[in-house]
Amino acid sequence: MNGHEHDSARMEWTCPMHPQIVRDKPGTCPLCGMALEPRTVTGVEEENPELREMTRRFWVSAALSAPLVLIAMMPHLGASLLAGRLSPQALGWIELLLATPVVLWGGWPFFVRGGASIVHRSLNMFTLIALGTGAAYVYSVIARIAPGIFPASFRDQHGAVGVYFEAAAVVVTLVLLGQVLELRARSRTGAAIKALLGLAPKSARRLRGSGAGNDTEEDVPLDQIQPGDRLRVRPGERVPVDGVVTEGASSVDESMMTGEPVPVERGVGDRVIGGTVNGRGGFVMRAEKVGADTLLAQIVRRVGEAQRSRAPIQRLADQVSGWFVPTVIGIAAATFIVWALAGPPPSMAYAIVNAVAVLIIACPCALGLATPMSIMVAMGKGATSGVLFRNAEAIEVLRKVDTLVVDKTGTLTEGKPRLVSIVPASPAGLGEVDLLRLAASLERASEHPLAAAIVAGAEERGAVLTGVSDFQSVTGKGVTGTIDGRKVALGNRALMADQILDGLGLPPGFLGDLPAQADEMRRDGQTVLFAAVDGRTAGLLGVADPVKESTPEAIRLFHRLGLRVVMLTGDNRTSAEAVAAKIGIDEVIAEVLPDQKAEAIQRLQRQGAVVAMAGDGVNDAPALAQAEVGIAMGTGTDVAMESAGVTLIKGDLRGIVRARRLSEATIHNIRQNLLFAFIYNALGVPVAAGVLYPAFGLLLSPMIAAAAMSFSSVSVIANSLRLRWVDLSI
Numbered sequence: 001m002n003g004h005e006h007d008s009a010r011m012e013w014t015c016p017m018h019p020q021i022v023r024d025k026p027g028t029c030p031l032c033g034m035a036l037e038p039r040t041v042t043g044v045e046e047e048n049p050e051l052r053e054m055t056r057r058f059w060v061s062a063a064l065s066a067p068l069v070l071i072a073m074m075p076h077l078g079a080s081l082l083a084g085r086l087s088p089q090a091l092g093w094i095e096l097l098l099a100t101p102v103v104l105w106g107g108w109p110f111f112v113r114g115g116a117s118i119v120h121r122s123l124n125m126f127t128l129i130a131l132g133t134g135a136a137y138v139y140s141v142i143a144r145i146a147p148g149i150f151p152a153s154f155r156d157q158h159g160a161v162g163v164y165f166e167a168a169a170v171v172v173t174l175v176l177l178g179q180v181l182e183l184r185a186r187s188r189t190g191a192a193i194k195a196l197l198g199l200a201p202k203s204a205r206r207l208r209g210s211g212a213g214n215d216t217e218e219d220v221p222l223d224q225i226q227p228g229d230r231l232r233v234r235p236g237e238r239v240p241v242d243g244v245v246t247e248g249a250s251s252v253d254e255s256m257m258t259g260e261p262v263p264v265e266r267g268v269g270d271r272v273i274g275g276t277v278n279g280r281g282g283f284v285m286r287a288e289k290v291g292a293d294t295l296l297a298q299i300v301r302r303v304g305e306a307q308r309s310r311a312p313i314q315r316l317a318d319q320v321s322g323w324f325v326p327t328v329i330g331i332a333a334a335t336f337i338v339w340a341l342a343g344p345p346p347s348m349a350y351a352i353v354n355a356v357a358v359l360i361i362a363c364p365c366a367l368g369l370a371t372p373m374s375i376m377v378a379m380g381k382g383a384t385s386g387v388l389f390r391n392a393e394a395i396e397v398l399r400k401v402d403t404l405v406v407d408k409t410g411t412l413t414e415g416k417p418r419l420v421s422i423v424p425a426s427p428a429g430l431g432e433v434d435l436l437r438l439a440a441s442l443e444r445a446s447e448h449p450l451a452a453a454i455v456a457g458a459e460e461r462g463a464v465l466t467g468v469s470d471f472q473s474v475t476g477k478g479v480t481g482t483i484d485g486r487k488v489a490l491g492n493r494a495l496m497a498d499q500i501l502d503g504l505g506l507p508p509g510f511l512g513d514l515p516a517q518a519d520e521m522r523r524d525g526q527t528v529l530f531a532a533v534d535g536r537t538a539g540l541l542g543v544a545d546p547v548k549e550s551t552p553e554a555i556r557l558f559h560r561l562g563l564r565v566v567m568l569t570g571d572n573r574t575s576a577e578a579v580a581a582k583i584g585i586d587e588v589i590a591e592v593l594p595d596q597k598a599e600a601i602q603r604l605q606r607q608g609a610v611v612a613m614a615g616d617g618v619n620d621a622p623a624l625a626q627a628e629v630g631i632a633m634g635t636g637t638d639v640a641m642e643s644a645g646v647t648l649i650k651g652d653l654r655g656i657v658r659a660r661r662l663s664e665a666t667i668h669n670i671r672q673n674l675l676f677a678f679i680y681n682a683l684g685v686p687v688a689a690g691v692l693y694p695a696f697g698l699l700l701s702p703m704i705a706a707a708a709m710s711f712s713s714v715s716v717i718a719n720s721l722r723l724r725w726v727d728l729s730i
Contacts, residue, residue: 051180054109058176061106064098065169071095072166092144092163099165103137107172109179123325129175131329135359136168139352150353167360177372199275199618200296204240205232207284229287233278241274242289249475250281251448263448265475280447281475295595324678328685332358335689350699357688357700361708362681370673373720378666385728386649387659388634394645397628398663400610404558404656405601405623407615408569408576411633411653412583413545415616417450419457421521421542425514433463435539439531441465442481442488446473450527453543474498478529489532490541499532514540525578547583554653555584557730561660564609568597570619598622614653615644631656658728665726673716680712 014036027036071091107129114130117123140163143150204222207230209215217232225231225241233239239252249267254276263279266272272285275296291297332355339351375392382389389395409415422432430438440458443451445468458465468488471481478491480499489499493515518528518540526542558565566587569576576590589600601623604611613620613627624630630644633651648655684700692698700708 054176054179057106057109058173058180061102061169061173061176064102065166065173068095068098068102068166068169095163095165096141096144099137099140099169102169102172103133106176107133107168110172110175123329127325127329129171131332132359132362133168133171135332135356136164136171139163139356139360140165140168142352149348164360199238200294201238201240204229205234206230207232223291225287225290227287227290231285231287232282233272233285234282235278235280237278239272239274239276239278239285241287242294243272243274243285243287245270245272245283246286248281248283250283251279251475253277253279267475280473295593324681328358328362328681331685331689332362339690354688354690354699358685361684361688361700370677370716371670373717374666374670374673374723377720377723378662378669381723381726381728382659382662383649385658385662386652386655387662388647388649389659390645390647394629395663395666397610398612398646398660399667401563401612401629401660403564403566403604403609403611405566405568405604405611405613405627406585406653407613407620407623408567408571408579409545410616411614411651412551412567412579413547415545417453417527417543418546419454419541420544420546421526421540423514423517423521423540423542425537425539429536430533430538433461435531436461436541437463437465438483438486438488438533438538439490439529439541441483442468442471442479442490444468445471445481446479448479450529450543451479454529454541486534490529493530496530496532496537499535522574523578525575525582547579548652550652550654552583554656557654557657559584561657566604568592568600568613568615568623570597593619595622598626601626612656614648614656616651631659654730657730661728662723662726665723669720669723673719676715676719677712680708680715684708684712 026038071094110126110129111134113126117127143163200222202222203219204225205217206220206225207215207217215230222240230246231240231243233250235250245266245268247268249265251263252266252272253263254273266283273296274289274294289295335358336351336355339354340347343350371392375395378395379389406412419436422436424430424432424435436454436458440455440463443454444465455465466483468481468483471479473479474491474495477495477498478489480487480489480495482488487499489495514530514537518530521528521540521542524542524544526544529541529543531538531541555565564587565585566589567576567580567585568589570592571590573588573590576588580586580588592600597620601611601613605626605628611627612629612631613623614631614633615624616633620632624632624644629646631646631648632644634647634649646656646659648659687698688700690699
């Protein structure tokens with residue numbers, strides 16, 4: 001365990017019945033009143049033992065339920081499997097043997113939760129599941145063991161009373177499937193955190209001594225580093241902790257934290273971030289923030305906290321069950337009492353049969369399928385349309401979003417620097433072709449990302465590059481070298497001051513109108529490099545991160561939907577506003593660090609906005625987790641995708657429009673399913689209770705009740721499948 005994992009361990013309390021309820025101190029669940037149970041949370045979640053156990057229960061139950069369904073279907077299909085070998089009574093005993101482990105072992109967690117809901121006076125879906133499956137099972141056991149207590153009208157030609165083992169077993173198996181899918185989605189929380197922790201090195205090189213050239217070095221574990229320690233960072237190594245450079249200089253790749261593809265120059269007095277990658281230079285730094293205080297550890301903590309606190313879409317059914325469940329239980333009890341006291345003989349048998357019929361027809365099979373089926377179909381539809389939903393909450397909330405916050409680099413733009421401008425100093429000087437050839441030949445010896453962009457641009461334009469001699473990288477300024485006998489320099493204005501006329505006696509305006517042109521290029525979102533050849537200004541090269549071709553259309557579609565679109569970026573304000581103006585975004589929040597991105601999302605939420613955040617980098621992870629819906633680019637980092645509720649496979653922002661349409665269609669479909677399930681129960685329960693018996697002499701046999709329950713489930717499934725044909729075209 002490294003320092004981050006140890007320092008981020010903490011205690012939290014959660015409800016055993018409602019895992020979405022998480023608190024930082026003891027108390028009771030606001031939904032059911034149960035005492036919250038403590039658990040230790042570390043930076044990395046262990047494998048979920050509950051998921052492993054539920055998965056085992058599901059597969060065993062499914063294997064035993066399949067033959068149960070086949071046996072129950074034989075009379076309805078005219079089948080005569082094992083005819084002449086096994087009597088209906090024998091098949092009934094086989095059903096009992098198959099159903100018993102499914103109900104009593106597979107469904108045991110539901111009976112525990114159902115019992116707890118009764119004890120704590122918070123009736124919910126598990127109450128219905130426990131009572132419905134329990135009633136069907138107990139009734140069937142009694143019918144198999146003591147069929148004589150039932151009236152003759154409920155017996156078949158063989159004298160056997162109908163049993164409903166398959167109804168109890170199938171309900172348990174389906175509910176187990178829903179639990180497995182829910183737990184599996186929840187268990188993915190730790191994957192993003194593991195990826196984040198992988199950015200931190202395991203050890204650091206600490207210096208001992210006065211710093212006057214007699215220092216000694218020692219490799220120590222990261223969790224032993226203390227604020228104030230002097231650390232050496234060599235070329236290519238990761239920066240161990242947050243701190244300040246005290247000696248040396250280098251370029252540092254901070255893209256995994258800031259999202260910006262261009263490395264930044266860091267010298268004495270500049271801050272460096274733990275987890276970022278040092279370039280070709282080496283430096284000594286002073287540790288300032290270690291362990292849980294580092295920026296990386298804060299990102300780990302924020303992602304973990306935001307992902308653990310979520311509300312499942314199933315809460316709508318649970319809320320309605322708050323009155324539906326006790327109503328059904330009351331009706332079943334009243335049915336039993338009325339038939340036992342006033343029913344025809346054998347009154348007790350009629351009381352049991354009709355009370356069980358009420359519980360069976362009210363068994364929450366259709367209600368339990370109403371949301372999971374729609375969600376599963378919607379996720380499949382989304383996947384074929386380039387949209388991956390990570391959980392049901394994202395589908396539910398996305399339709400309510402009114403503010404879309406979008407990261408710039410890699411989300412609005414391609415995320416890869418490209419050469420976009422070549423500006424010769426004057427018509428009488430070098431032309432574009434020669435300027436580019438010399439610049440690219442020089443940069444071919446450099447490892448800087450800007451150099452790679454210039455070389456790639458030259459190759460695309462067919463430039464023939466030549467060798468370079470006397471190559472030198474000037475830290476913080478640029479590069480120099482000799483090409484075909486000509487001294488070439490490429491870098492910033494400080495490098496030009498060193499190169500042009502050797503920096504001696506330079507008159508004001510020695511760069512001519514190039515600075516003004518450079519400012520114009522920067523306003524267009526470009527990073528500008530000055531070029532000099534043989535001590536004279538030669539021109540400018542502009543490198544930029546191009547906007548994706550699909551981005552302008554996506555922004556227009558967002559505005560058409562009435563969304564407020566905000567750009568959020570760590571890039572400088574001039575560049576960010578230039579990109580925003582080009583693609584039609586009105587609001588820009590620029591020059592923000594990763595932890596500040598999450599704070600920006602919080603500020604919008606405090607204003608009453610329902611926020612979706614779209615991003616692609618590690619630096620976006622806290623903001624993605626903080627937003628009501630996080631949307632990751634499929635072309636981005638694994639950390640961003642694991643932190644988000646939605647992933648756009650192709651990295652095309654237009655996928656957000658498809659996702660929103662699918663969200664609206666799915667919630668509408670779920671409401672239809674729930675409405676149908678409750679209307680079915682509202683009509684079926686009174687009939688099962690026997691309200692038609694006084695006038696028409698009609699009773700609803702438990703067998704018919706089970707068939708009606710199955711019909712309601714099939715109807716819900718059929719309605720859910722309609723989502724396959726939802727039009728998501730733009």
